[in-house]
Amino acid sequence: MFVNRRDVQIQWGDCDPANIVYYPRYFEMFDDSTSIMFEAAGFSKQDIIKKYGLVGIPMVDTRAKFYVASTHGDWIAIETRVESFKRSSFEVIHKVFKGQVLAIEAFETRVLVGRHPDDPARLKSAAVPPEIIKKFMQG
Template identity: 60%
Template structure:
């Protein structure tokens, strides 16, 4: 199954809408942070990874989610993140959010490993993901 990173997140008042539940776009910030934490758990802190592999980053190109249970101000949720699939220059991340033992959210991202375009440094271009990166998640 590979590396799974778990991250506890305390729900702040600013995360919530007037109904007192987490405003759904805030979850995508949490998922982005969880992906960065997953790479750090694999020994690839983002600030070092960008330099080591001469990439611009790992931008998200697709996402979706399924919400089962709302979270409210004062709750602590646990986000479990893992790489679901590696492709040549992209990869899929799966997040599962728990409130206690209850599954609250399932979310998926597709991200691309990108560097500067060789002919135009103002643009980005996908690159093949190095095998040693993938191996760190086994």
């Protein structure tokens, strides 16, 4: 299974007045981590959109469990992987580590969408290409 790991230093602007990371900032990090994972696997978002005629890969569901807070200057490691694929959607899991401690588990569901063939003003889900599934499931 393909897993991408990246180190992130918490910046001043990531924190609230209590000097802990303001939770929406984590969701920005997770969005970046998904894009970075795809790029590391050889599938940049721009290339996928162009090659398969997609409009985008929007997030349709997300949630997180927070265990340990981080503050300005801390280093965290974000491990990102695709947990599973369905016809047009996939589940992503992000695990955030502060040192060796699991600090956050986050989950997102994303869907590949393109233009509806009968009405280009509407969107329609698109099947996940087999080569993408193969790369993420086999590593």
